[in-house]
Amino acid sequence: MKVNAYAALKPNEKLESYSYELGELGSEQVDIKVAYCGICHSDLSMINNEWGMTEYPIVPGHEIIGEVIAVGKAVKNLKIGDKVGLGWMSSSCMSCEQCMDGHHHLCYDGESTIVGRNGGFADYVRGHWSWAIPLPDTIDMSKAGPLLCGGITVFSPILLGGVKPTDTVGVIGIGGLGHMAIKFLKNWGCEVVAFSSNPSKKEEILKMGASKVINSTSHEELESITGKLNFIINTTNVTLDWNSYLTALAPKGRFHTVGAVLEPLAIPAFSLIMGEKTVGGSPIGSPALTKTMLDFCVRHAIYPDVEEFPMTKVNDAIEHLKTGKARFRVVLKNE
Amino acid sequence: MKVNAYAALKPNEKLESYSYELGELGSEQVDIKVAYCGICHSDLSMINNEWGMTEYPIVPGHEIIGEVIAVGKAVKNLKIGDKVGLGWMSSSCMSCEQCMDGHHHLCYDGESTIVGRNGGFADYVRGHWSWAIPLPDTIDMSKAGPLLCGGITVFSPILLGGVKPTDTVGVIGIGGLGHMAIKFLKNWGCEVVAFSSNPSKKEEILKMGASKVINSTSHEELESITGKLNFIINTTNVTLDWNSYLTALAPKGRFHTVGAVLEPLAIPAFSLIMGEKTVGGSPIGSPALTKTMLDFCVRHAIYPDVEEFPMTKVNDAIEHLKTGKARFRVVLKNE
Numbered sequence: 001m002k003v004n005a006y007a008a009l010k011p012n013e014k015l016e017s018y019s020y021e022l023g024e025l026g027s028e029q030v031d032i033k034v035a036y037c038g039i040c041h042s043d044l045s046m047i048n049n050e051w052g053m054t055e056y057p058i059v060p061g062h063e064i065i066g067e068v069i070a071v072g073k074a075v076k077n078l079k080i081g082d083k084v085g086l087g088w089m090s091s092s093c094m095s096c097e098q099c100m101d102g103h104h105h106l107c108y109d110g111e112s113t114i115v116g117r118n119g120g121f122a123d124y125v126r127g128h129w130s131w132a133i134p135l136p137d138t139i140d141m142s143k144a145g146p147l148l149c150g151g152i153t154v155f156s157p158i159l160l161g162g163v164k165p166t167d168t169v170g171v172i173g174i175g176g177l178g179h180m181a182i183k184f185l186k187n188w189g190c191e192v193v194a195f196s197s198n199p200s201k202k203e204e205i206l207k208m209g210a211s212k213v214i215n216s217t218s219h220e221e222l223e224s225i226t227g228k229l230n231f232i233i234n235t236t237n238v239t240l241d242w243n244s245y246l247t248a249l250a251p252k253g254r255f256h257t258v259g260a261v262l263e264p265l266a267i268p269a270f271s272l273i274m275g276e277k278t279v280g281g282s283p284i285g286s287p288a289l290t291k292t293m294l295d296f297c298v299r300h301a302i303y304p305d306v307e308e309f310p311m312t313k314v315n316d317a318i319e320h321l322k323t324g325k326a327r328f329r330v331v332l333k334n335e
Numbered sequence: 336m337k338v339n340a341y342a343a344l345k346p347n348e349k350l351e352s353y354s355y356e357l358g359e360l361g362s363e364q365v366d367i368k369v370a371y372c373g374i375c376h377s378d379l380s381m382i383n384n385e386w387g388m389t390e391y392p393i394v395p396g397h398e399i400i401g402e403v404i405a406v407g408k409a410v411k412n413l414k415i416g417d418k419v420g421l422g423w424m425s426s427s428c429m430s431c432e433q434c435m436d437g438h439h440h441l442c443y444d445g446e447s448t449i450v451g452r453n454g455g456f457a458d459y460v461r462g463h464w465s466w467a468i469p470l471p472d473t474i475d476m477s478k479a480g481p482l483l484c485g486g487i488t489v490f491s492p493i494l495l496g497g498v499k500p501t502d503t504v505g506v507i508g509i510g511g512l513g514h515m516a517i518k519f520l521k522n523w524g525c526e527v528v529a530f531s532s533n534p535s536k537k538e539e540i541l542k543m544g545a546s547k548v549i550n551s552t553s554h555e556e557l558e559s560i561t562g563k564l565n566f567i568i569n570t571t572n573v574t575l576d577w578n579s580y581l582t583a584l585a586p587k588g589r590f591h592t593v594g595a596v597l598e599p600l601a602i603p604a605f606s607l608i609m610g611e612k613t614v615g616g617s618p619i620g621s622p623a624l625t626k627t628m629l630d631f632c633v634r635h636a637i638y639p640d641v642e643e644f645p646m647t648k649v650n651d652a653i654e655h656l657k658t659g660k661a662r663f664r665v666v667l668k669n670e
Binding site for chain 1: 433438441495572578586587589592593594595596597599600601602603604605607608609610611612613614615616617618
C-alpha cells in the first residue's frame, strides 16, 4: 500500500510531500486511516534532530486519531472500522518484565511512532494492536489527538503520583501539556496554581480552571506561595531555578518533570531532606492508563483547546506553533 | 539543678568538662538521667560548626537513653522512673499543621537537642515529653541509643517509602546509619546490596545481611547492577556520580538520600523520565514512627553494632570515630 505523507528531509527545513510503500502487514499489526494528528513539541525536536536520533526522511506525527482499515491475523481486540488513537509509542514487545507488568510504555524493546519509522503526518499509519487505543464511542475525535501524547504525559503523574482532590498543585509552563494538566486537575477537585512566563495568557488560564497565575519570572510572586504546593508538574524543558520550586512545595511535596530538560537538575539535598520532598519524572503512560484517561475525559468533557489546520498546511501549522502563537494545541486534519 | 557535661568551646578542639544550671522545669518538660549516649556524625558537624549554626559552648549528644527523674505538671504519659530515649529533636510546638498531622519532626517551630541548647554528653538532659520516647520493656538499653537518630533516619524511608519485602535495595555508605539500614532491610525480607568504598568491611557487611557488596569506587562493579535496584538509600554526605546510581535503579526505582550532601545533586531529567524514577530525602522520623521502629527492633533483636566508651573518655571516642575506626557506632556510657 502506498502512503502519502509529509516528511522532513533534513533539519530546519520545511516538510515536503513524500510517499512510501507499506510492506506486508504483520500478524500483530493494524493499519489506521489517519483522520487527525496533533503536533507535539517532540515532533519539532525530532524534525531538527535535537535528540541526535533522527533518521531522514522523517515523517513526524504521533497524536493520531483514525480508523482501523486492516488487522493482522493475530489481532483479537480490534476490527476494521474501529476508531482508535495512536500516540508516542507504536509497539512494545509484550513479553519483557515491564510489558508483563502492564508498563508497556517502559518496554525494554519498545518502538516510537516517529523514531526509525514513519508517523502520522500522512494518510495512513501502522502500529502494533496494543498501542492502537480504542476510543470511547462519544469522544470528539477532532480534539482527541493531543490526549494520546501530551494528555497522557500529564495525566500519568497525576494519577500514579497519588494527587488527591484536596491537594494544591502547581503547573509550570502553560502550553500544550500544561493547559491539559490544568483541566485534568480542575476536574480532579484540586486547587491549581499555574506558572507562566507569558502574562498575556493569564485570563485564558484562569478560565481553564487555575485559581491563580504566577508570573514565573517574578521572584516575589514565586515567594508568595512558599510551602503551599503538594505537587508540581513541570512541562517546560528549560533550566529553572529548581530550589525556588522546591521551596514552593509543602512538606512531603513532590516535584515532577515531564519536560526533558537537557542540563542536569541541580537539586539541594537539604531541600529534599528537611521537607521530605521528592523530584521525579515520567514519559507517557501505558495503554491501560491511556484508556482510563480517555474514559475520564469523556465523562468530564475534558479536551485540549485545539486549532485545526488542514494536513496540507502542515508547514503553516508548524510555524504557528514555533512562534508561540498556538492556543493551545495544533491539530492537522486529513480532508 | 546542676548538670555536669562535656562541651566544645570552639571548633576543632577537644571537648572539656563543663557544667551548667538547669532552670525551672516547664510544665510539658521532663528531665532525664542519661545512661547512654551515642555519637553521630552530626555531633561532629555541630562541634566544628560545619552547618554555620553552632553556638558555643555546645554540649553535643542526641542519641540518648536514660530514665525520667522529673516530670512537668502537664505531662500525662510519663512518670518518674520511666526508661526513655531522646534523639535529634527535643521539642515540637504540638499545634502547627505538621504536628497536628503526626509529623512532629517537620514542626515549623521544632527544637533540636543540640542546636541552641545542651545535649546528652552529660549526666542529665531535658526535653519536651513528646520526644522522650518510652522504651519497650525488654530493649537492650546499652545498644538502643543510636536507634534514636541514626536508626530512625534510615527506618523512616524504608517504611514511608513503601519498600516491600520483594524489593532489592541498595545502601550507600556502610557506617553508623548504613549498617543499621542493612539490618532493617534484612529483617524486612529484602535483598540488600551494599555500596562501600572500604573493602576491609566486606566480610562484616555480608554477615549483617547484605547479599552483595559493591566497591563503589569501581565503575565496572557499579555497572554490574544496572537496572536491578528498586530503592537506594544514600547515607553518605559526599558528592557521588548520581547518574550511575540512577542507572542502577530498576524502572520506577527510587533514590533516597539521608546524607546531607552540601553540593546540589546533578540529576539528569532524562534518567528520571525514561524510567519513572524519583530522587528524595528525609530527616529523622516522628515520635510515633520512632516508637514503631523500637517495637520492630525488639521483635527482631535489631541493634546497631556498638563500641562502648565511658563518658569520661569522650575525646578518645570522638577520635576513634573521626579516624574511621568505628565498627559501627560509638556509644558513651555514664558510669
